[in-house]
Amino acid sequence: MAKVLMKGNEAMALAAIKGGCDAFFGYPITPQNELPEYLSYHMEQYGRVFVQAESEVAAINMVYGAAGSGARVLTSSSSPGIALKQEGISYMVGSELPGVIINVMRGGPGLGGIQPSQADYNQITRTGGNGDMKVLSFAPENLQETVNIVKESFALADYYRNPVMIAVDGLLGQMMEPVDMDQPVETREVPPKDWAATGEAAKRGKRNTIVSLHLDPYKLEEHNLNLQAKYTKMIENEQRYELINMDSEPEIVLVAYGSMARIARSAIDALKDEGIEVGMIRPISLFPYPQKAFDALSEKTKTLLTLEMSLGQMLQDVRLASNGKHRIEFFGRTGGVVPETDEIVSKVKAIMKEAV
Amino acid sequence: MNKTTEKLIVAGFGGQGVMLLGQIISYTATEASLNTVWIPSYGPETRGGTANCSVIVSKESINSPVVSECDTLIALNEPSLKKFESKVRQGGTIIVNAGLVKEYSYRDDVTVYPVDASKIALEIGNLKTVNMVALGVYLGATGLFTSDAIEKTFEKIFTGSKEKLIDINKQALKSGIEAAQA
Numbered sequence: 321m322a323k324v325l326m327k328g329n330e331a332m333a334l335a336a337i338k339g340g341c342d343a344f345f346g347y348p349i350t351p352q353n354e355l356p357e358y359l360s361y362h363m364e365q366y367g368r369v370f371v372q373a374e375s376e377v378a379a380i381n382m383v384y385g386a387a388g389s390g391a392r393v394l395t396s397s398s399s400p401g402i403a404l405k406q407e408g409i410s411y412m413v414g415s416e417l418p419g420v421i422i423n424v425m426r427g428g429p430g431l432g433g434i435q436p437s438q439a440d441y442n443q444i445t446r447t448g449g450n451g452d453m454k455v456l457s458f459a460p461e462n463l464q465e466t467v468n469i470v471k472e473s474f475a476l477a478d479y480y481r482n483p484v485m486i487a488v489d490g491l492l493g494q495m496m497e498p499v500d501m502d503q504p505v506e507t508r509e510v511p512p513k514d515w516a517a518t519g520e521a522a523k524r525g526k527r528n529t530i531v532s533l534h535l536d537p538y539k540l541e542e543h544n545l546n547l548q549a550k551y552t553k554m555i556e557n558e559q560r561y562e563l564i565n566m567d568s569e570p571e572i573v574l575v576a577y578g579s580m581a582r583i584a585r586s587a588i589d590a591l592k593d594e595g596i597e598v599g600m601i602r603p604i605s606l607f608p609y610p611q612k613a614f615d616a617l618s619e620k621t622k623t624l625l626t627l628e629m630s631l632g633q634m635l636q637d638v639r640l641a642s643n644g645k646h647r648i649e650f651f652g653r654t655g656g657v658v659p660e661t662d663e664i665v666s667k668v669k670a671i672m673k674e675a676v
Numbered sequence: 677m678n679k680t681t682e683k684l685i686v687a688g689f690g691g692q693g694v695m696l697l698g699q700i701i702s703y704t705a706t707e708a709s710l711n712t713v714w715i716p717s718y719g720p721e722t723r724g725g726t727a728n729c730s731v732i733v734s735k736e737s738i739n740s741p742v743v744s745e746c747d748t749l750i751a752l753n754e755p756s757l758k759k760f761e762s763k764v765r766q767g768g769t770i771i772v773n774a775g776l777v778k779e780y781s782y783r784d785d786v787t788v789y790p791v792d793a794s795k796i797a798l799e800i801g802n803l804k805t806v807n808m809v810a811l812g813v814y815l816g817a818t819g820l821f822t823s824d825a826i827e828k829t830f831e832k833i834f835t836g837s838k839e840k841l842i843d844i845n846k847q848a849l850k851s852g853i854e855a856a857q858a
Contacts, residue, residue, distance in 0.1 A: 325699075325706040325714075351718055434718065495741055496699065496714040498706040585739035660744040 323498035328488065329354035331463050331499050332396070332422055335470035337362060338501060341420070342391040343369035345382035349401045350434040351490035352424035356396060376401045380408030387417040388530040390516030392474045396422035398490070399440050400431055403448055409483055410449025413547070414532025416515075418477035421455075421485045422470070424493035427656035435656025436490035438578060441633035444487055445607045452544050454551045456558060457485040457606045459577045463497040465604070472505040476558075479508040480550055481515075487606065489629060491579045491658060554608050561610035564588065566599040569618035571675075572668060574600040575638050576627035579658065584627050587664035598625075598668055603634075614641035621646065623671060627664060628652040677710060678819055680735050683743045685760050687728035688752025688773070693807030697750065698729035700811065703829045704821050705733040713741040726755055733820070748818060750810050752793070754778065771813050771856075773806065789817050791855045797848060805848035812852015823849055 326334070333355045336344070344363060346356045356372065363370035369386070373379035379395050386393045397405060402423045412419055425440045427433040444457045456476060460466040466488055473484040514524075521527040534540035565588050566573070576584040581602040591598055599621070601613045624646045626635045631654050639648055651667040653659045684701065688694045698714050705712035716729045730743035748769040751757035753776045764770055766785045774790035782788045793809040800809075815823060827846055834842050 323706060323709075325703050325712070434720075490718070491715065491741065494716055494718050496702055496712075498712060579741070582738075583740040583742060589739065658742055660742060661740050662744070 323500050325496050325498050326463065326501075327354055327496045328463050328466065328493045329424065330358045331467050331501070332470050332486075332488075332493075333358035333362070334501055335467040336394050336420070336422075336474075337366055337368070339471035339474045340392050341368065341394045341474060343371075343386045344394045344396075345371045345373050345379040345386070346395050346397065347373050347376045347379050347401065349376075349398045351426060351436075351493050352396050352398050352422070355422065355424070355493070376404035377408065380405035383419050384408055384412055384415070384417060387412065387419045388415070388517050390513040390518055392418070392420075392478070394420045394422065396424065398424045398426045398434075399428050399437070399443070400426075402440065402443065406443075406448035409447070409455065410451055410453055411532050412483045413449065413453040413455065414451060415530050416481040416547075417483070417530065418474075418481050419483045420470070420473045420477055421483055423485055423487045425487060425489045427654065433656045434490065436492075436579060436658055437629050437654065437656055438489055438580060439630035439633065439654055440487060441606065441628070441630055444485055445609070445637070452547065454554070454607055455483050455485045456480060456554055456608075457487060458560070458604055459487045459606050460492070460604060461578055461581045461602065463492065463495070463499045464503070466492060467499050467501060468503055468505045472507075475508040475510055478510040478513070480554065482550060487578070489579050490656075555611075558605055559608045559610045559612050560604035561613045562602040562604065563613065564600040564602060565592075565597065566618075568597045568599070569620040570597045570599040571620060572598045572623045572625060572671060573617065573621050574598060574625050574627055574664075574668075575603070575634070576600060577603045577606070577634070578629075580627050580629050583659060583661055584664055586661040587668065590661055590665050591668060596668070596672070606634075609637045609641060611641050614638075617646075623647045623649060623675070625649045625651065625668065625671060627659075629658065630654050677705075677708070677733060677735065677821070682731075682733045682748070682818070682820055683746045684731045684733075684748045684750065684814075685728060685743060685746045685763060686731070686750045686752075687726065687756030687760050688807075690725045690727040692727075692752045693804065694727045694752060695729050697807040697811050698731045700826060700829050700833070701731050701733065701821075703833060704825050707829065707832075708821070708825065710735060711738050713738050715741055715743075726759070728756065728760070748814065750814055752776070752806065752810060754780070769817055771810060771817060773810060787817070789813055789856055791852070793852065793855075796851050796855060800844060800847050800851060802844055805844055808845045808848035809852040809855070812849040812854075813856040814852070815849070816853040816856025823853060
């Protein structure tokens with residue numbers, strides 16, 4: 321199919337429709353408003369459900385309810401709105417309910433600002449919810465990758481019976497880029513939702529109940545071990561990443577995701593023009609973190625430079641993934657400031673100077 | 677397109693059609709199977725406040741979408757000129773709506789096209805076409821796309837109740853191209 325020029329937020333909305341989203345529940349917040357706006361027009365055309373809830377908390381609990389009935393459900397918000405939804409997300413994980421959450425990140429903490437940020441890394445990977453919980457999460461770098469992941473995510477959520485979060489920063493939400501909305505994506509064999517509360521107890525011969533409450537600690541522990549087994553399966557099967565300019569086994573390797581990775585790509589090109597080779601690991605999945613990429617690093621790689629639009633959140637995962645094998649450096653901007661290519665180039669040169 | 681990559685900043689008052697001007701370039705680039713990125717400023721802008729967007733068009737894949745240094749600046753008023761003038765690369769181009777700029781000492785290492793786009797738009801009969809006059813000046817100055825390609829984009833995006841705007845926008849585009857070549 322030919323590419324069409326679309327705004328990130330609208331492209332994600334259309335991708336959700338194409339991915340089989342049955343229902344959307346959300347509450348407005350900048351910089352993701354074009355997403356619900358688009359769905360408010362178009363969901364009805366496809367005979368699907370769109371509700372603007374009275375708050376983020378209401379929206380995520382509507383997601384819980386609709387997911388419990390077996391529907392493919394989406395909500396979207398931005399950083400402080402996602403924080404408000406954390407209780408509901410924890411309940412979804414506890415009740416093993418699938419659902420897709422799109423987070424168009426902005427600066428924090430608190431209400432913060434509305435400019436692009438990646439400062440939700442900890443909120444996404446460590447989660448703001450209670451309990452031994454994990455959310456399968458992806459952070460694409462351009463609109464094509466974003467659209468494909470959104471389309472795929474509904475089946476992924478069903479497959480794991482777990483929420484999936486797609487995190488982009490405000491830049492990706494607001495930008496327009498040509499995108500092919502009909503690229504084929506991976507599908508999953510998903511068993512029938514015989515657990516769903518559909519009001520058909522008589523037909524089924526048993527009543528389905530959906531709860532996250534287990535008062536017997538041994539039963540709750542067993543439930544947690546089952547959840548843990550799912551997270552382990554995600555770690556085995558869902559690590560996604562891209563390696564950039566790694567053929568020369570460079571001494572310095574950048575680690576960056578989302579918009580920051582695109583800026584880092586420009587820095588890699590600029591350094592190459594000066595005869596300096598640096599590589600990059602670009603995590604696409606945030607949980608599971610792409611440990612495999614770090615395990616496969618050449619012995620010639622001595623330094624990992626973590627780049628973030630936040631102040632050292634992914635840095636912790638880079639340290640864990642390196643497991644003491646590398647010198648770890650960091651550069652980040654935050655609060656909605658998007659760094660320029662030159663800042664990364666200067667940081668790399670400063671590291672090279674120190675190393676001599 | 678006559679070069680590998682073009683980086684552009686468009687700036688003006690909110691309501692002057694700055695965003696649409698940039699989008700039309702990106703739509704035209706998409707139609708030509710080129711890579712493009714359009715990014716709006718999305719601060720708490722209001723009508724009468726300042727607005728800007730950046731556009732990259734490239735034959736190569738676009739890495740950083742951020743425009744730190746541009747080839748061309750289209751400034752539809754004086755505050756925008758002052759704000760973004762320093763972002764234009766040496767040897768770059770500045771297109772400025774001269775009617776809204778008082779005496780100004782321009783940089784001497786760039787090519788400046790001072791065109792009173794507001795006046796031309798008024799002569800055409802609709803001040804709102806000021807952005808398309810400026811787009812015409814841009815085409816005349818850089819030759820990035822043909823006017824045919826831009827006109828096709830008009831026909832694609834001005835649909836329904838906006839269809840009646842196609843002719844006046846074509847006229848504005850043509851006047852801009854002529855002004856650039858004058």
